[in-house]
Amino acid sequence: MTDLTGLTMAAALDGLAKKDFSSAELTAAYVTAMEKARPLNAYITETPDQALAMAKASDARRAKGESRAMDGLPLGIKDLYCTKGVQTTAGSHILGGFTPTYESTVTQKLWDAGAVMLGKLNLDEFAMGSANITSYYGTVESPWRKAGDNRPLVPGGSSGGSAAAVAAHAAIAATGTDTGGSIRQPASFTGIVGLKPTYGRCSRWGIVAFASSLDQAGPMTRSVTDAAIMMGVMAGYDAKDSTSVDIAVPDYRAALDGSVKGLRVGIPKEYRVDGMPAEIERQWQQGIAWLKEAGMEPVEVSLPHTKHALPTYYIIAPAEASSNLARYDGVRYGLRVEGDSLDKLYENTRAAGFGAEVKRRVLIGTYVLSAGYYDAYYLKAQKIRTLIADDFKKAYQQCDVILTPTSPSAAFALGEKMDDPVAMYMQDVFTVPANLAGIPGLSVPSGLSSDGLPLGLQVLGKAFDEETVLKVGRVIEKAAAFSTKPSFLAGE
Amino acid sequence: MSGLLIEGSTGTWEVVVGLEVHAQVTSNAKLFSGASAEFGAEPNSQVSLVDAAMPGMLPVINTVCVDQAVKTGLGLNAAINRTSVFARKNYFYADLPQGYQISQYEKPIVGEGVVLVDLPDGSTKEVGIERLHLEQDAGKSLHDQHPSRSYIDLNRSGVALMEIVSKPDLRSGDEAAAYLTKLRAILRYLGTCDGNMEEGSMRCDANVSVRKAGDPLGTRCEIKNVNSIRFVKQAIEYEARRQVEVIEEGGTIVQETRLFDSRQGVTRSMRSKEHAHDYRYFPDPDLLPLVLTEERIETIKASLPELPDAKKQRFMEAYGLSAYDAGVLVAEQETSGFYEQVVTSSGDAKLAANWVITELFGQLNTAGKPIAESPVSAAALGQMIARIKDGTISGRIAKDVFAEMFATGKDADAIIEEKGLRQVSDTGAIEKIIDDVIAANQDKVAEYKAGKDKLFGFFVGQTMKASQGKANPGMVNEMLKAKLG
Amino acid sequence: MSMDKATVANIARLARIRLNEDELELYAKELSGIMGWIEQLNAVDTGDAEPMSSVVERLLPERADVVTDGGIQEDVLANAPDTAHGYYVVPKVVE
Numbered sequence A: 001m002t003d004l005t006g007l008t009m010a011a012a013l014d015g016l017a018k019k020d021f022s023s024a025e026l027t028a029a030y031v032t033a034m035e036k037a038r039p040l041n042a043y044i045t046e047t048p049d050q051a052l053a054m055a056k057a058s059d060a061r062r063a064k065g066e067s068r069a070m071d072g073l074p075l076g077i078k079d080l081y082c083t084k085g086v087q088t089t090a091g092s093h094i095l096g097g098f099t100p101t102y103e104s105t106v107t108q109k110l111w112d113a114g115a116v117m118l119g120k121l122n123l124d125e126f127a128m129g130s131a132n133i134t135s136y137y138g139t140v141e142s143p144w145r146k147a148g149d150n151r152p153l154v155p156g157g158s159s160g161g162s163a164a165a166v167a168a169h170a171a172i173a174a175t176g177t178d179t180g181g182s183i184r185q186p187a188s189f190t191g192i193v194g195l196k197p198t199y200g201r202c203s204r205w206g207i208v209a210f211a212s213s214l215d216q217a218g219p220m221t222r223s224v225t226d227a228a229i230m231m232g233v234m235a236g237y238d239a240k241d242s243t244s245v246d247i248a249v250p251d252y253r254a255a256l257d258g259s260v261k262g263l264r265v266g267i268p269k270e271y272r273v274d275g276m277p278a279e280i281e282r283q284w285q286q287g288i289a290w291l292k293e294a295g296m297e298p299v300e301v302s303l304p305h306t307k308h309a310l311p312t313y314y315i316i317a318p319a320e321a322s323s324n325l326a327r328y329d330g331v332r333y334g335l336r337v338e339g340d341s342l343d344k345l346y347e348n349t350r351a352a353g354f355g356a357e358v359k360r361r362v363l364i365g366t367y368v369l370s371a372g373y374y375d376a377y378y379l380k381a382q383k384i385r386t387l388i389a390d391d392f393k394k395a396y397q398q399c400d401v402i403l404t405p406t407s408p409s410a411a412f413a414l415g416e417k418m419d420d421p422v423a424m425y426m427q428d429v430f431t432v433p434a435n436l437a438g439i440p441g442l443s444v445p446s447g448l449s450s451d452g453l454p455l456g457l458q459v460l461g462k463a464f465d466e467e468t469v470l471k472v473g474r475v476i477e478k479a480a481a482f483s484t485k486p487s488f489l490a491g492e
Numbered sequence B: 001m002s003g004l005l006i007e008g009s010t011g012t013w014e015v016v017v018g019l020e021v022h023a024q025v026t027s028n029a030k031l032f033s034g035a036s037a038e039f040g041a042e043p044n045s046q047v048s049l050v051d052a053a054m055p056g057m058l059p060v061i062n063t064v065c066v067d068q069a070v071k072t073g074l075g076l077n078a079a080i081n082r083t084s085v086f087a088r089k090n091y092f093y094a095d096l097p098q099g100y101q102i103s104q105y106e107k108p109i110v111g112e113g114v115v116l117v118d119l120p121d122g123s124t125k126e127v128g129i130e131r132l133h134l135e136q137d138a139g140k141s142l143h144d145q146h147p148s149r150s151y152i153d154l155n156r157s158g159v160a161l162m163e164i165v166s167k168p169d170l171r172s173g174d175e176a177a178a179y180l181t182k183l184r185a186i187l188r189y190l191g192t193c194d195g196n197m198e199e200g201s202m203r204c205d206a207n208v209s210v211r212k213a214g215d216p217l218g219t220r221c222e223i224k225n226v227n228s229i230r231f232v233k234q235a236i237e238y239e240a241r242r243q244v245e246v247i248e249e250g251g252t253i254v255q256e257t258r259l260f261d262s263r264q265g266v267t268r269s270m271r272s273k274e275h276a277h278d279y280r281y282f283p284d285p286d287l288l289p290l291v292l293t294e295e296r297i298e299t300i301k302a303s304l305p306e307l308p309d310a311k312k313q314r315f316m317e318a319y320g321l322s323a324y325d326a327g328v329l330v331a332e333q334e335t336s337g338f339y340e341q342v343v344t345s346s347g348d349a350k351l352a353a354n355w356v357i358t359e360l361f362g363q364l365n366t367a368g369k370p371i372a373e374s375p376v377s378a379a380a381l382g383q384m385i386a387r388i389k390d391g392t393i394s395g396r397i398a399k400d401v402f403a404e405m406f407a408t409g410k411d412a413d414a415i416i417e418e419k420g421l422r423q424v425s426d427t428g429a430i431e432k433i434i435d436d437v438i439a440a441n442q443d444k445v446a447e448y449k450a451g452k453d454k455l456f457g458f459f460v461g462q463t464m465k466a467s468q469g470k471a472n473p474g475m476v477n478e479m480l481k482a483k484l485g
Numbered sequence C: 001m002s003m004d005k006a007t008v009a010n011i012a013r014l015a016r017i018r019l020n021e022d023e024l025e026l027y028a029k030e031l032s033g034i035m036g037w038i039e040q041l042n043a044v045d046t047g048d049a050e051p052m053s054s055v056v057e058r059l060l061p062e063r064a065d066v067v068t069d070g071g072i073q074e075d076v077l078a079n080a081p082d083t084a085h086g087y088y089v090v091p092k093v094v095e
Ligand SMILES: [Mg+2]
Pocket: B020, B163
């Protein structure tokens, strides 16, 4: 039999349809792979029994000719999505033992479409990080290694468990969330596809909030087609989320077949940062060349305020987080460290329950909102956010999509960049502007660094135009024909 | 002048008061969740996952709560803000599960307005409304269930409140009480809050300061959660005197939150607590700005009931009532409705007003009953008044009939029949009684004829007495005049 | 921008996170660095730009005033570290 875990979702759906294998077989292969992948620490919670039961139900549906869009496909779920009856941790000690009595809207849609849950994937604590090193449940290791160097690498973050699992074939695909690049940057580090949809496209209901005005759920897959399939299931209006937007969900997979001829690709002149490696610049030029070959027209665009995006983000995201994380107080769920007064209970619980990075951001957020500083920091950041969003609106009068590198570097080793928070924050320099502007962004693997590590290109689109983003991403995917596999594969 | 002036050792002090009223919005469900907003139930049984601030839960606003706030704003003659913004007020407290209250800060749904307050001396005063905003109520902490633990019930958590902030236009406890009374009446007329202070659906914080006439505003203290109109008056009067005393003894007023102890009638500092109040308000990113269309506002405007001020004016003009009587009748919507039914069934607006205000209110007061539980219906009272007008009973007998109606719930006709109270209007019968009275009092007749006019009342009284009060008083008067010459 | 330990202690108190002396020192240093980096925004001319709270250019959706939730005391209390008689339990709060 073929290596079932080597298949893309699209190929697996074909195989299932043709009865080449059952979901039970596919799922069993992934349960084995999930176990084999334990050294990566990609999963916090494995749910093999649930997975096999769901697979069986899927096979039964298929036997009756009632199969659905993602029927029988075994997914990993970022442990930021609340899953009914299955512990949900957000990578934090403070949610220790928390088992939701409810299911997030997006995961419910996936189960309703027939998908199978393998388990809950590791992440940076409360999705705060770019290397998956801040989780209470330990760091996640990338399945990749530099050529001739066996030091463990980070998978990127915060959806590092999702990226590592998908890249190592320990899940056919995974959900991620992206607040400042948390889907796209780990996707580029691990050689997979990651899509951050337009803000409001996917419901946030039931996903542990980090920064409410920036958080978006999205798919992490091994192909652009898979991203289109999964996106079609995850997207949609949800009356339970006041910021979700009520517009019809298009057929993303069908959109991939359209032509890109005549589309204009914007190249932002400000996206060249100091110290950016030459190979990143080369990837970018290569990407432009591929799109040109496909009939697209490159145009230079200007995003003048984009250089302020990162510090702006580091005001807005921590401010919202400081408020969103106030509910973790040891009273209604999760960790409690007793104290002889209620305030002491709060302080002890939160001191023990939050890790260093979360504390850092909660403190920053509290500070920038506090009396006397609000105008100088928070209000100022909100105004700059308007300017950044306006830059994109103007740029999109001249182009249909924008092409940039996803990340300023390839994956780095565990232990690198860890003593300087600002150096770590620089990881998100190319991804953060899309979150601030609310627009969709896709990372597609485009090639290898000189060290043999994956690099990604980012396609940004107009709000709610994921179709064009995916279509252009598919062009890059075809041209790049990226086929290198990480040194560790769980699924063979 | 109903302002409170305090004569201190250094001169005369003026009291300045502004009130913040938290009024629970009348609605089925909570402000941002689908849980019930009803009062009283098993602990934590009217709580959704949103109210309990479970991870990933999000607020969705209740459309009726928005309409109710707009309606209230219109009833307060206030500006309705076409765009308002929900903000988070961040602080940690046992009964605040989110760690923040969703409220409105810089852009409330309702702006400045005005309330016409009826003062005890019969005058009126305009009191400014600063703003009205929508916000979530907190849960409830029970401190007396366990020696070392507090119990938390989130049933109230997330119920919609309107915070109605007055301008510092009030000058005494009396004025504050009158303002609250009027505000409560308006809310009840509008049906946007039941105004029940005992159950906590209307709560009041008072900002009190003192100053010498013409001086700028003094430092204020906030007295929290005073739960009856009477206590608000008491608390303000106590607090004003306390502040004058502190200042005159050389001290200064520290801006602080104080609690009113209703048993001792004093206000007390909520010790410590003060440090580090920094609410870090910012627009709630889980919600979008609330935009009201002209059409929506117009629809609500068209649905407004006649409010107390307009009704009072109409009662004076249409029914010829005095300002006082009209004011009394419109104070509660139930009363004014009852009164108008009595007018309809009796056909006499003035008699109806007298009977409702004097006899009905008197009996209800003695019985300790609200008008909704009156044993005498408006129709029954109207019918009784009609019997006075058609001469079946006299006004005096009517008082007995009414007392009987109130005690038994029977209608006037039944009581009149049963007790044989029908008024005697038979000329022959009255003439006979008068002849008997004249015959028995020949000495008085002589005195009367000699010019002692005052004795006329004596003959009337004797005649009525002899008829057991049933003789038609008008006819008695006429016939006596004729007989006595 | 340098943030002293007293400032950090104050915001830690607002955020209800207990920090010991060493942590105060550490965060004072780290936050000073981060805030110093953020301060580059002071130089940005924002003109008359409106502050943006959400990118969603839509009307706030509203729900009908219908009781659709509640009656789930068991779910509400399911994860609580301490409960009694249907209540959450915390150390006594002194008013
Ligand atoms: Mg207030």
